[in-house]
Amino acid sequence: MTISERDFRAVDLNLLVTxxxxxxxxxxxxxxxxLFIGQPAVSGAxxxxxxxxxDELLVRGVNGMEPTSRALKLEAELLPALQSVQTALFQTERFDAASAERTFTLAMPDWVEVWLMPRVFAELRRQAPRVRVAVKTTDPFQGAAMLERHEMELGVATLPERPGWMRSESLAEMGFSCLHHGDRLRLAGPLTLQDYIAHPHVLVTYRGAFQSGIxxxxxxxxxxxxxxxxxxxFSTLPSLLREVAALASVPAALAEHWADCQGLIAHPLPLPSPTFEISMFWHAAKDKDPALAWLRGVVAEAALGAPSGA
Incomplete structure (x- = not known):
C-alpha cells in the first residue's frame, strides 16, 4: 500500500492518541x-x-460522555494501527523468558482452567520463574468484549463469533461425557439412553437456558x-452430584479428570456426542508482541499434552 503524504498534513499523531x-x-x-496535560488542552484536542x-465523536449523556457510531468505528480501526506503531517504535523484538518479569492476564471458563492451566503454569515455572499469571473467568459470549476492553491479553474458550480484529488458534476438539456419583445414583453397567432420560440433570449454561445441544x-x-x-x-458440579441423585454432561476431558480426583463415575453419552472446538484468541494488535507469542506457544504445547477425554 502506498502512503499519500498529502492525506496526513492535517493529522497530528498526538491527536489520535488523545x-x-x-x-x-x-x-x-x-x-x-x-496524558499529564491540562483539561483545556484535551478540550482543544x-x-x-x-x-x-x-463528527461530534463524544457527546454528553446520562452516564458521562458517549461515543458516536463514527467514533466507535474509528476506535476499532485506529487502536490496532497505533498499537502496531508503538510496537515498531518502542518494543524490542526479543523476549527472554528466563529473566522476564511480566504479568500475563488470561481469561477462560473455569473448566478450561482446570483442564489446561496446571500444565501451563508448571511450564511457566520451569521456563520463566519471574513471570506472573492472572486468570479471569470468561465464557464464549464475553471473550471478544473483554479483549476490546483490554481486560485480558489471551483468552481460551469456544468462539461463537470471531470479529475481524481477532486472531485465534485451535487447541483441541472435544465431546461430552456424563458424570454421576456412585453413592447417590447406582447404575448397573454402561449408561443407557433410558437411564439418561430417567434421572434429573444439572446443566452448566452461561445464559440461564435449560436446554443445550444435547x-x-x-x-x-x-x-x-x-x-x-x-x-x-462447572466447579459446583462435584459437590452437587455428591448430594443429589443426578447426572451432569460435561466436556469429556473434565469428566476424565473428575473421575480420577473427585470420586465421580464417568460414562460416554448414550447418544452421538456433539463436539466443540477450544481455541485461544487474542487481539490482532498483539500479533507482534514477542512475549505473548511465546506464551501462546506454551499454551499450545500444554493443550497438545492435556487429556482430551477421547
Missing part, C-alpha cells in the same frame, strides 16, 4: 490526568478531532431429559 484515551476514559478530566473527522439431539429422537438445575460454574 482520541483513544478519551474513548477509553469517556471523560476530559480523566483523559487529561492520563477534542475540538480539533471533531473538525478533522466532521437436548436438541434428544428432541430429534422424540425424547426429553429433566434439567432441574443450571449454573454458570
Amino acid at each position: 482520541f483513544l484515551v478519551l474513548m477509553r476514559e469517556r471523560s476530559v478530566s480523566r483523559a487529561a490526568e492520563r 477534542l475540538s480539533r478531532l471533531r473538525g478533522l473527522f466532521d 437436548d436438541r439431539l434428544l428432541e430429534e429422537r422424540g425424547l426429553l431429559r429433566q434439567v432441574q438445575y443450571t449454573t454458570q460454574q
Whole structure:
C-alpha cells in the first residue's frame, strides 16, 4: 500500500492518541490526568478531532460522555494501527523468558482452567520463574468484549463469533461425557439412553437456558431429559452430584479428570456426542508482541499434552 503524504498534513499523531484515551476514559478530566496535560488542552484536542473527522465523536449523556457510531468505528480501526506503531517504535523484538518479569492476564471458563492451566503454569515455572499469571473467568459470549476492553491479553474458550480484529488458534476438539456419583445414583453397567432420560440433570449454561445441544439431539429422537438445575460454574458440579441423585454432561476431558480426583463415575453419552472446538484468541494488535507469542506457544504445547477425554 502506498502512503499519500498529502492525506496526513492535517493529522497530528498526538491527536489520535488523545482520541483513544478519551474513548477509553469517556471523560476530559480523566483523559487529561492520563496524558499529564491540562483539561483545556484535551478540550482543544477534542475540538480539533471533531473538525478533522466532521463528527461530534463524544457527546454528553446520562452516564458521562458517549461515543458516536463514527467514533466507535474509528476506535476499532485506529487502536490496532497505533498499537502496531508503538510496537515498531518502542518494543524490542526479543523476549527472554528466563529473566522476564511480566504479568500475563488470561481469561477462560473455569473448566478450561482446570483442564489446561496446571500444565501451563508448571511450564511457566520451569521456563520463566519471574513471570506472573492472572486468570479471569470468561465464557464464549464475553471473550471478544473483554479483549476490546483490554481486560485480558489471551483468552481460551469456544468462539461463537470471531470479529475481524481477532486472531485465534485451535487447541483441541472435544465431546461430552456424563458424570454421576456412585453413592447417590447406582447404575448397573454402561449408561443407557433410558437411564439418561430417567434421572434429573444439572446443566452448566452461561445464559440461564435449560436446554443445550444435547437436548436438541434428544428432541430429534422424540425424547426429553429433566434439567432441574443450571449454573454458570462447572466447579459446583462435584459437590452437587455428591448430594443429589443426578447426572451432569460435561466436556469429556473434565469428566476424565473428575473421575480420577473427585470420586465421580464417568460414562460416554448414550447418544452421538456433539463436539466443540477450544481455541485461544487474542487481539490482532498483539500479533507482534514477542512475549505473548511465546506464551501462546506454551499454551499450545500444554493443550497438545492435556487429556482430551477421547
